[in-house]
Amino acid sequence: MNYAPVCLLAVALSFPLLATGADLDALIEECDSCHGPQGASSDSDVPIIGGQSSSYIATSLAYYQEWGRPCIKSAYRHGDTSKPVTTMCKICADMSFDEMEALGDYYASQKYVAAKQDFNQAQAEKGALLHEKLCFSCHPKGGTIAERGPILAGQWAGYLKTAVGQALSGEHLVPPLMEKQFADLGIEDIDALANYYASQQ
């Protein structure tokens, strides 16, 4: 399968139902039970989603629905943590386009809270150089702003290593130009990039 931006219009036409306020509140509560209040995650394997762009969040959810990326099992972190483990793919399986878009709008309107985490200074410096060479065009200003790609600065290192690793192995389809930049990256480079983003608090 080739990378192709999911056609949200086609998805929209097949899901004409509008998300009601109550449905949306229940969905947000579900998301926050792993991603943290207003999407400000406190777990290294769970990405911060508050403050990311609406289109990035909606598109990511559509990819999980289309199984365009791996479905990693995850436990609940807040609220009722006795609920059985689940995956982003299951969570998105029956979601309508309107719900994806409404969730995108909601999280985009929240504050991006950079993670407080440890990092290695030497690795971070190496990662900064790699970022300027390979990543800045779509993740500008040190990855601090959401533009073509999501904010990376301050994102959790554990999640970043998994996501970039999946892109490298081809398990998770990413934009062809981003894939091209990954071509010569090794494990040490991923580690350096993750330390660089982690260092931006």
Ligand code: HEC
């Ligand atoms: C049971 C825990 C759990 C719940 C509930 C959950 N997530 Fe996630 N989410 C994760 C984990 C863990 C990851 C990172 C690993 C992965 O890709 O599955 C993730 C990844 C994501 C990403 C992907 C970022 C990227 O790499 O592109 C987005 C966006 C996201 N979640 C949004 C949501 C939204 C919106 C909801 C509510 C509808 C939600 N999540 C509910 C655990 C959860």
Ligand code: HEC
């Ligand atoms: C040609 C533009 C482009 C370049 C260059 C680029 N990215 Fe991205 N990146 C994107 C877009 C667009 C997304 C979100 C859409 C997607 O994942 O399909 C993204 C998403 C991501 C994500 C979130 C996980 C995900 O797949 O959604 C990570 C992590 C990431 N990029 C890291 C990097 C790193 C590290 C580099 C440099 C080695 C880089 N990117 C270079 C465009 C780019």
